[in-house]
Every structure is written in structure tokens, then in C-alpha cells.
Amino acid sequence: MSKLSPAEWKKQVIRQDEIDKYLINGKDFIDHQQIEKQLKDNRTPEKQQVRDIIAKAMEVQRLDPQETASLLHVTDPQLWAEMDEAALAIKRKVYDNRIVFFAPLYCANLCVNNCAYCGFKCENSQEKRRILTMDEVRKETEAVIAEGHKRMILVYGEHPESDADYMVESIKTAYDTRKKARNGWGNIRRVNINAAPMNAAELKKLWEAGIGTYQVFQETYHKDTYAAVHPPETLKGDYRWRLYALHRAMDAGIDDVAVGALFGLYDWRFEVMGLLHHTMDLEKQFGIGPHTISFPRLTPASGSPLSTNSQYLVNDTDFLKLVTVLRLSVPYTGMIVTARERAEIRRQAILRGCTQTDASTKIGIGGYTDALKKLDGYQETSQLEDEQQFMLGDTRSLDEVVRELAEMGMITSFCTAGYRCGRTGDRIMGMLKHCVEGKFCKLNAVLTYREFLDDFASPATKAIGEKIIKQELEDIDKYPFFQKNKELMATFRQEYQDILKGERDVYL
Ligand code: SAM
Ligand code: SF4
Numbered sequence: 001m002s003k004l005s006p007a008e009w010k011k012q013v014i015r016q017d018e019i020d021k022y023l024i025n026g027k028d029f030i031d032h033q034q035i036e037k038q039l040k041d042n043r044t045p046e047k048q049q050v051r052d053i054i055a056k057a058m059e060v061q062r063l064d065p066q067e068t069a070s071l072l073h074v075t076d077p078q079l080w081a082e083m084d085e086a087a088l089a090i091k092r093k094v095y096d097n098r099i100v101f102f103a104p105l106y107c108a109n110l111c112v113n114n115c116a117y118c119g120f121k122c123e124n125s126q127e128k129r130r131i132l133t134m135d136e137v138r139k140e141t142e143a144v145i146a147e148g149h150k151r152m153i154l155v156y157g158e159h160p161e162s163d164a165d166y167m168v169e170s171i172k173t174a175y176d177t178r179k180k181a182r183n184g185w186g187n188i189r190r191v192n193i194n195a196a197p198m199n200a201a202e203l204k205k206l207w208e209a210g211i212g213t214y215q216v217f218q219e220t221y222h223k224d225t226y227a228a229v230h231p232p233e234t235l236k237g238d239y240r241w242r243l244y245a246l247h248r249a250m251d252a253g254i255d256d257v258a259v260g261a262l263f264g265l266y267d268w269r270f271e272v273m274g275l276l277h278h279t280m281d282l283e284k285q286f287g288i289g290p291h292t293i294s295f296p297r298l299t300p301a302s303g304s305p306l307s308t309n310s311q312y313l314v315n316d317t318d319f320l321k322l323v324t325v326l327r328l329s330v331p332y333t334g335m336i337v338t339a340r341e342r343a344e345i346r347r348q349a350i351l352r353g354c355t356q357t358d359a360s361t362k363i364g365i366g367g368y369t370d371a372l373k374k375l376d377g378y379q380e381t382s383q384l385e386d387e388q389q390f391m392l393g394d395t396r397s398l399d400e401v402v403r404e405l406a407e408m409g410m411i412t413s414f415c416t417a418g419y420r421c422g423r424t425g426d427r428i429m430g431m432l433k434h435c436v437e438g439k440f441c442k443l444n445a446v447l448t449y450r451e452f453l454d455d456f457a458s459p460a461t462k463a464i465g466e467k468i469i470k471q472e473l474e475d476i477d478k479y480p481f482f483q484k485n486k487e488l489m490a491t492f493r494q495e496y497q498d499i500l501k502g503e504r505d506v507y508l
Contacts, residue, residue, distance in 0.1 A: 009112075009160040015199050019240045022247045022285065028240055029281035030221050035065070035273045042069035050079050054086045057328040060094060062289075068276050068329045072269045072321075080321065084352055087327035091353035094332055098413040098445045099405055100356045101398060102151040102192070103144045104338075106365050107132050107170050111157030113196075113236040115219070116229040116306045117262065117298055120157045124303030130365040131161055137173045143368035145179040145186040147360045147398045148456030150414040150448065153192040153215065155363075158235060164202035167193060168209040175210060181455040183502045189416035192258075196236070197245030203252035212416075213291050216245040217260035221274025225266040229306065243278075247285060256291040257282070258336075263314045264298025264307075268322050271295075276329055292334035292356060293326055295319075299340050300391050320348050327353035342393040347404070359401040361392060402452070403461040406468045413445035414452055417507035443482075443492045444507050446472050450499045 004012070022028075045053075053067045063071075074080055108131035111120045119127055132140065144152055154170055156162040171191050178185045192213040193206065206214065220226050223239055230236045246257040259278050261271040279289040297314055301307040314322070319341075326335060337349040339361040346357060362368045394401075402412045418441065446469060453465045476482050482489055488508065495506045 004160050009163075013199065013235060014238055014241050018199055018248055019244050022244045023240075028243055029277050030223070030243065030274060032223065035270060035277070038065045038069045038273065039072070039269055042066055043073050045070035045073060047076070047079065050074055051082070054083060054328065057090060057331050058086055058093075060090065060331045062279070062283075062331065063276075063329040065273060065276055065280075068273065068325060069269075071325045071328060072272060080324070083324050083328060084320075087324045087353040088351055090327060090331045091355065095334075095355050096442050096445075097410045098355070098441060099350065099410050100151070100334075100413050100415070101149065101402070102153055102356065102358050103147065103149045103398075104153045104155050104194070104358055104361055104363060105137075105140055105144060105174070106155045106363050106367065107137060108156050108159065108162040108166075109365050110159035110161055112159055113157075113234045114231050115236060117219075117265065117301060117304050117310075118307075119301035119303060121303065126302050131159075131166075132170070132366060134169055134173045136366060136369070137170045138177050140366065140368045141174045141177040141188060142179040143371075144360075145177065145181075145188060146456075148186070148402075148414075148452050149360070149398060150186075150188060150416055151190045151192065151212070152188050153194055153213075155194045156196070158196035164198055164205050167195060168205050171206070171209040171211060183455050184504050186455060187505070189414075189420070189505065192256075197242050198248070200248050200252050203249050203254060207253045211254060213256040213258050214246070214249045214254045215258035215260065215292070215294065216242065216249075217262055217294060217296070218242060218274065218278065219262045220265040220271065221261060221278070222266040222270055229265060246278075246282060246290070250282070250286045250288075255286075255288065258292040258294060259290040260294030260296065260336075262296055262298060263319070263322065264310050264312055266312050268312070268314050268318055272322050272325055272329075275326065279330055279333070289330065290333055292336050293330065294336045294338070295322060295326065296338060296340055299393070316345055319345065320352060323349045323352045323354065339392050339394045343396065343404075346394055347408070350405070350408075350410070357401070359394075359396060359398040361395070363392060399456065399458050399461050402457070403464060406461065406464040409468070409471075411445050411449055411468050411472055412452065413441065414448035415441055415444035415507065417441075417444045420507070440508070442472065442476060443488070446476070447492075447495055447499060447507060450496065451504060454499070 049070060053063060053070060057063060109120045109127060110129050110131055111122055114121045114123050152174055156167060174188050174191045178187050190212040192215060193211055194215040197216055226239050249257050259275055261275055263271055275293055283289045297319060298307055298310060334355045335353060336356045337346050337354040339358050362371055364370060405412055449469060453462050457465055492508060498506055
């Protein structure tokens, strides 16, 4: 852990040369005038033009900014219905009927920044500050494993006490934790992180610790708004340090990176364009775009009037529109909808092509263990609301959400094989673009779903889950792709039998 004061630490974090090396002719990739022109020039798209753009997206081709701007301005409800339908069809083509689940684990709410929208901001005196010890990280991880999760995303404020070394320790602790399940032991098989931008040397440490995806949200791509909500004297006040966080990560070897914007700070159409330009610049400079795109909506946070009174808060209708447009614009990228959203909106977002979501989520520091203590009638629970970053819209358990998805005909995948078999970065993107990964992962989804049903599911979830598995096995038998790969199928069938007999963590 760093011994520096926050002020000393701040001075040494930002490396100007690790920004400048990515600029092109001294410019970053967010050109306001250009984006505004793209939005203005495509305000009244023709019906046929929109249908041609949908057809291009259906071919799993990334749209260009003009095409995306056109979709953002569609007004005809019939065309929106066609776009929504296409969004789900693209998702099915690339990712099949799988949804991937993860659980966020908040490790620390100490923060040197003062973001106007966040409950963790340093000036929020209502916030009780806490950083988990490794013993607490282990206990929290055990509680997450007990729900049936296999993927976690560790989340940190930005502070010298929760620096890269602390992150490395917590990543390792999460990977090392085991918890008894109905059959054998459960564990976390992929640890992602959501943390502040770091320099290349720090990122390398995370990569060496076995990090899955590195997620940094730009919050807003609009520079004046960025400056208004992130005081310039704070670390986060440096727009370009954040804008190139993922470029540095790529250079450090972390090739699964995740972009996001916090919707509600500025005009939602502009932010969608920002996400697209970010994707395009990563593709241009590294040959691969982001692994996932996130689009959290601003949610009420303690000590943040902006979180409830921003003039740019996005309503449900526009939120679902932006989900559809993102799905069509970047057809091969994963899309994450979180428990910030209410159950109905999450369901609608999934029907517009989201690929990942969280459940049984607790965002208080120590929230999973505190919730268990509460269940036991233990009195000394911390004031969860005072340690949370913002309020959640959906607090259902993993079992409940898995069941709901099964009722919608979707299979939950707990697969982490891609990452452990080296199917990351450009390899996975290539497979997604050619719709191979979706089929390949169908097998791993079945294997991990089998584990979940046997180890964690309630009787009601197991009952409907068995129907989904039966359907999946029948589908697999029919697919020409699988019929051609006889060796792969023999291994799959053997592994499925092994899991039924109690073997765990087998994958293809
Ligand atoms: N401190 C790191 C940072 O700022 O990048 C990472 C952790 S921060 C807790 C994770 C994300 O939470 C932020 O990037 C922001 O988009 C989101 N967030 C902050 N305040 C929020 C709010 N009021 N509602 C919804 N999301 C919020
Ligand atoms: Fe700190 Fe991140 Fe919250 Fe900003 S968004 S106050 S950096 S935890």
C-alpha cells in the first residue's frame, strides 16, 4: 500500500507522455464540431436509408458515425420497431441466446476525486469511508460464490490506499477464495476491474495478476460538461488522461477493455457518438475495439444534487433507444445492462441485445457480508445506504434473474473459458465478427449452466432450467457447425457427463 499523501500521490500519477503518444496531429479523437455536424447532417433520415443501415448492421458490420447519427434521429415508431427487432436478431446471431452474469464487489470507497454525481466524492461527508482488508475481500467473495457467480468485477474509488498494489492483492485474494457448494467447491474464475485510469507500469501489474477485463467509463465525452462535473484540480479532472486509459491498457497487454458513458450528464445522442468514436479509435490504433460497452444511467446518490436534478437525465424511452442504436452500431461488442435499472427496463434492454448483466448485487462496501449478517438477525450492521455509491433499481437474487431469463428462453452462461483459453482481444473479436464464438460458447454455456442448476439453483429455477438445457442439447445436435466438428462434440458430451457425476470447472 502506498505511503504517499493523496496530494503527493496525485502529482506522480499522470504521465503526460502516456497521453501524447496516442494523439494524432496533437488532437484526441473527440472532435466536438465533427460530432455536432454528424448529428446535424443526419437529422432527417429517409426510411429506405434507415433500412439499408439496419441491413448493414445485420451483416455484423460496424456502422460509421453518419449512419449511427441517422439512427439516433429516427422518429417513425414503425422504424424503431424494426430497429429493436434487428437489435435482438444481431445479438442472437453473434451471441446466441446466452446472457453472461457477473457480480460487482466494491472494495473501497476512499476517493481523492470530487465527481459531482457520485456518492464517493471526497467532499461527501455523509459517506462512511471504508477499505476492505484481504480477509474481508475473501468473505465478500465467499458470499458472491455462494450465490452461484463465477465472474466478479472489483470496483475501487481512486486513492493511494487502494492503489495498484492493493488491487493486485484483492484480485489474487478473489481468485484464491473457495466456498463449499452443494457438490464440491465454488470459485470465481474471472476477475474484472472497474478503476481509475492508471499508468502503463501499474497496468502491467494488473495484467500479471490475471485481470480479465479492465473497465473505465469516460462518464461524458463532452469536454465542457466533463470539466464542469470533475473539478480541474482533481486527478479525474484530466479528460485526456481518462480518454486514453484503455489505450494504455492495451499497450500493457490487457486486450479486454471496456468503455462506458454515464448517461444523464450531457445529451444522450452526443454520448452515443462519443462511445462510437472511442470504439473506432481503439480499432484504428490497436486493430480491436472494446470487449464491452456500458451505458449506466445517472442514479440518485447521497450528497449529489446533480444525480437527481441534471437537465440531461435520460428517460426510459430514450434509454431503450440508445441501447438499440448501440447494438446496431457495434454489432459484435458485448453490452452490459446493470442492476441500476429496474427489472422491467433491464428485461427490455436484454430484448434489445444486451449480453451481460449483474444480479444479487450489493454496492455497499462489505455489502454482501453485511446482508448475510442481517439475515442472521445480527444487529451491528453498517449503514449500507451511507456506504453506497448510488441506489440500485433491481435487487433480485441471481437465482431469480436466471429463472426470469429461462422463462424468456435464454440460457445464463457462467463460462469463463474464452479468457482462460486465450480467446481474448483480436482473437475473440475475429470469432465474434464471423459468428463463430457464439456457437462455440453455446457448449460452455450448457456446461456451466449444468453446474449452476446442480450446485446453486432453487427447485423452481432448476425445473425451468432443465427445459432450457434439454432445448439447448437438441439445438446443438441439429447445428451443422457442431455436426461437422465430431471431435469437439465427443469432448463436449464427455464433459457434460463428468459434470453430472460431480466434476467441476471443465470447459472447451
Ligand atoms: N473510481 C473509479 C472511476 O471513477 O473510474 C471507478 C469506480 S466508480 C465507483 C464506477 C462508475 O460508477 C463510474 O465510472 C461512474 O460511471 C458510475 N457512477 C458514479 N456515480 C454514479 C451515479 N450517481 N449513478 C450511476 N452511476 C454512477
Ligand atoms: Fe471517486 Fe470514481 Fe466516484 Fe469519481 S466516480 S468520486 S473517481 S469513485
